[in-house]
Amino acid sequence: MVMNLMKDIWKVINSPLVVISENNYKRKLLLSAVLVLTASVLNGIIAPILYYLTFKNEFIVKMDLLNIFVMFIFCIITFLTACGAFKLTALVFRKEVSFNQILATWGCSYIPTLICVVLVSITELSFYYFINNTMLGVLTSTLLIMLLMWKAIFYFIELNIVLKINGTEAVMATMIIGFIYLIIIFVGFRVGVKVPLL
Amino acid sequence: MEDNQIKNLLSSLEGSIPPDRLKEKMFYEILQSDRNLKILPLTTIQRVFFERPLRAACFLAVILSGTLWAFLGNGYANIFSGLVGVR
Numbered sequence: 058m059v060m061n062l063m064k065d066i067w068k069v070i071n072s073p074l075v076v077i078s079e080n081n082y083k084r085k086l087l088l089s090a091v092l093v094l095t096a097s098v099l100n101g102i103i104a105p106i107l108y109y110l111t112f113k114n115e116f117i118v119k120m121d122l123l124n125i126f127v128m129f130i131f132c133i134i135t136f137l138t139a140c141g142a143f144k145l146t147a148l149v150f151r152k153e154v155s156f157n158q159i160l161a162t163w164g165c166s167y168i169p170t171l172i173c174v175v176l177v178s179i180t181e182l183s184f185y186y187f188i189n190n191t192m193l194g195v196l197t198s199t200l201l202i203m204l205l206m207w208k209a210i211f212y213f214i215e216l217n218i219v220l221k222i223n224g225t226e227a228v229m230a231t232m233i234i235g236f237i238y239l240i241i242i243f244v245g246f247r248v249g250v251k252v253p254l255l
Numbered sequence: 256m257e258d259n260q261i262k263n264l265l266s267s268l269e270g271s272i273p274p275d276r277l278k279e280k281m282f283y284e285i286l287q288s289d290r291n292l293k294i295l296p297l298t299t300i301q302r303v304f305f306e307r308p309l310r311a312a313c314f315l316a317v318i319l320s321g322t323l324w325a326f327l328g329n330g331y332a333n334i335f336s337g338l339v340g341v342r
Contacts, residue, residue, distance in 0.1 A: 194332025203316030
């Protein structure tokens with residue numbers, strides 16, 4: 058099972074269209090669930106704990122277990138809300154896509170998100186190395202831009218291939234989804250989530 | 256798969272004696288493949304970005320990063336890491 062998951066992840070990285078167009082819902086849903094849960098655990102639980110353990114002797118940092126739990130739950134709610142935004146757009150433009158189908162395919166876009174969470178955590182925990190080091194800074198920035206682009210491509214795959222929304226409709230859909238995303242990002246920052254898991 | 260294509264496929268099998276349940280198997284495969292998510296024909300730009308998204312993202316990131324570095328100088332390096340460094 059683990060080997061199959063690894064193969065699927067490799068397929069999503071290399072040729073996501075093949076995975077997205079596959080008929081096997083259960084397998085895609087499992088892959089999505091694994092990716093979203095891993096990203097949520099890393100972003101909501103492991104990153105704050107590592108931050109506390111690293112800086113507890115240097116700065117005044119507190120470990121708020123309730124807040125960590127809220128962040129973890131919020132990460133999962135964010136994913137469901139993002140899928141809900143796609144479903145809402147599909148309803149607005151009268152496209153026949155089930156919520157399960159969106160859940161199964163949008164989860165694939167969590168590979169760049171997962172890498173972004175790891176990268177941000179590493180940068181945050183070892184930011185002493187990044188200050189006044191131009192090469193590391195440029196490298197990190199380039200990687201972050203690459204991950205952002207990768208995620209954006211996944212977004213357009215979801216919009217064009219899964220929802221079958223193109224052209225002017227895509228612009229309007231992006232406005233609807235973008236508005237919902239902005240609300241999620243704002244609430245996420247209030248909760249304390251560093252990387253919005255959209 | 257179009258109706259004509261299915262007809263042609265079946266008529267091509269009529270001449271020979273098919274192995275047991277071959278037609279049923281082929282029908283099942285056709286129906287299964289039809290249930291997959293239908294991908295409309297992609298434009299050239301879509302093909303470039305959707306078929307190999309990681310490669311396209313790397314290409315764009317290197318160009319964008321290089322341009323930003325050229326314009327902003329060393330300050331560019333501190334934009335993202337500066338944002339990340341403060342919780």
